[in-house]
Amino acid sequence: MPPSLISTLPGGSYAEPEVFVLEQGKIFESLWFCAVRAGDLPKPGAFRTVQVGRESVIVVRGRDERLRAFLNVCRHRGARLCLEAAGEVRRTIRCTYHAWSYDLDGRLAAAPNLAKMPDVDRVEYGLVPVHLREWLGYAWVCLAAEPPSFEETVTSAATERLGDPAAIEHYHVDKLALGRRISYDVKANWKLIVENFMECYHCATIHPELTAVLPEFAGGFAAQYYVGHGAEFAERAEGFTVDGRAGFGKLPDVSQDQDRRYYAITVKPQVFVNLVPDHVIVHRMYPLAVDRTVVECDWLYHPDVVASGADLSASVELFHRVNEQDFDACERTQPGMASRAYIKGGVLVPSEHHISLFHQWVNQRLRG
Numbered sequence: 001m002p003p004s005l006i007s008t009l010p011g012g013s014y015a016e017p018e019v020f021v022l023e024q025g026k027i028f029e030s031l032w033f034c035a036v037r038a039g040d041l042p043k044p045g046a047f048r049t050v051q052v053g054r055e056s057v058i059v060v061r062g063r064d065e066r067l068r069a070f071l072n073v074c075r076h077r078g079a080r081l082c083l084e085a086a087g088e089v090r091r092t093i094r095c096t097y098h099a100w101s102y103d104l105d106g107r108l109a110a111a112p113n114l115a116k117m118p119d120v121d122r123v124e125y126g127l128v129p130v131h132l133r134e135w136l137g138y139a140w141v142c143l144a145a146e147p148p149s150f151e152e153t154v155t156s157a158a159t160e161r162l163g164d165p166a167a168i169e170h171y172h173v174d175k176l177a178l179g180r181r182i183s184y185d186v187k188a189n190w191k192l193i194v195e196n197f198m199e200c201y202h203c204a205t206i207h208p209e210l211t212a213v214l215p216e217f218a219g220g221f222a223a224q225y226y227v228g229h230g231a232e233f234a235e236r237a238e239g240f241t242v243d244g245r246a247g248f249g250k251l252p253d254v255s256q257d258q259d260r261r262y263y264a265i266t267v268k269p270q271v272f273v274n275l276v277p278d279h280v281i282v283h284r285m286y287p288l289a290v291d292r293t294v295v296e297c298d299w300l301y302h303p304d305v306v307a308s309g310a311d312l313s314a315s316v317e318l319f320h321r322v323n324e325q326d327f328d329a330c331e332r333t334q335p336g337m338a339s340r341a342y343i344k345g346g347v348l349v350p351s352e353h354h355i356s357l358f359h360q361w362v363n364q365r366l367r368g
Contacts, residue, residue: 163228230261
């Protein structure tokens, strides 16, 4: 193979259900997984359920205002507790099968005839807890008995990309307000979506609106190719909007060096963070099958912008189009992963070489 080309993962890595099962166990169920936005659970009793690998997880806000996470399984006979994606309970999480009920801190609160079973420990037979940390205004969960270092596997991604551990703090992502959320059901393997986000060899081909605002992307090198580099806005672009019109005022602590620049961060295995001066875009992937990935995309703005009822459409539309263009490309790629033409995989050209590090990471996780 010529030095300009590097091999990709084989096609089966994206198409074989057996590989996806391994990934569920050794990646999604073993690492920190961005589950929900904390602001979606505003008061005690508010909950959301999310699929993490093969497990359903409940994230709920307790009466002490803390977020906690539990496996969505009744300890009695294994029934699913919360069937809805989101909701609110008044006092307890109650199983509709035999009426076992759990406090918001996970303890077994009540069950038929429980008083006649004094030997039943309400903590031991409470909900199975899941590790939870908060960062950037989101709750991250980990199913592992001993989770990896959050700092080394999650927050370090921002430092590795931006070159400065304080750089992302200038955006105060945890204090921003949700302006818009769009969910995409993508018929493609999760790794195809990660690879697509990491490179820009395709940008000149399918992203006319994006390259009009970020002209250097037309050259094929993605922002993530350079540590600390942010793609500069075109001279004619007043803001990060679909037609280049002005957006909103720069977030208060964004530095002059960060102004009029776009930064992209991949937090493995399933989060993309996009930083521009007046807002932040966060993608969370939920891999549901070898060829199906739900992507939830949040557009976050200064709370005053959202509270004012400002028109966000030009701002949202730019990356919404980018998302649709990217996900269409991934869906067109997915069938080829099972083709005999791709059994041994494909190739990466020079501007995509950094994707090979992601492939190495996947292989190391599966071997481990």
